[in-house]
Amino acid sequence: MVDACRRLSRRIRLTTAHWNxxxxxxxxxxxxxxxxxxxxxxxxxxxxxxxxxxxxxxYERTLARNSRYAAAGILVVQTLPARLRDNPEAVAAELEKAHRAAAARPRPPVRIVEGS
Structure with a gap:
């Protein structure tokens, strides 16, 4: 599934993604x-x-994670694997719109943990 995500991200030419x-x-x-x-x-x-x-x-862990994202000001796109497989164009459109929305507001004060 990660390969499909990487291909889609490269195809729609968003800025560089960092994986996991x-x-x-x-x-x-x-x-x-x-x-x-x-x-x-x-x-x-x-x-x-x-x-x-x-x-x-x-499910509890997923909701807690999403709450931490929201509290930190991070926009999140959530995708089901089946949707990525069956409707990649719709996923691409959502990802592009979310990327534009994220770019239109100040970047949240978060960082990548080195060595992750």
Whole structure:
């Protein structure tokens, strides 16, 4: 699935994505580890499969992660793997619009944790 994400990201020519990096707030609190991170605009892309996010504890962790993203001012695009496979054009359009929206506001004060 990561390969499909990388191909789509390159095809729509957004800014450089960082893959599976850990993000921290300005004070060092870990926020999350998005599948793709567009650092220049502060946009996270999460591929949230049912297999890893549907169980009760998994779902709780996903909601907590999304709340940390929101509290840090990070815009997030969430995509189901089946949607990426079946309707990549719609996913691409959403990602492009979210990237533009992220670029139109101040970048949140977050950073990539080195060595992640």
């Amino acid at each position: 990096v850990t993000l921290a707030s300005a004070d060092g609190v870990i926020i999350g580890r998005p599948d793709a991170w567009y650092d220049d605009v502060g946009l996270a892309w999460e591929i949230d499969s049912r297999a890893f996010h549907y169980g009760p504890r998994d």
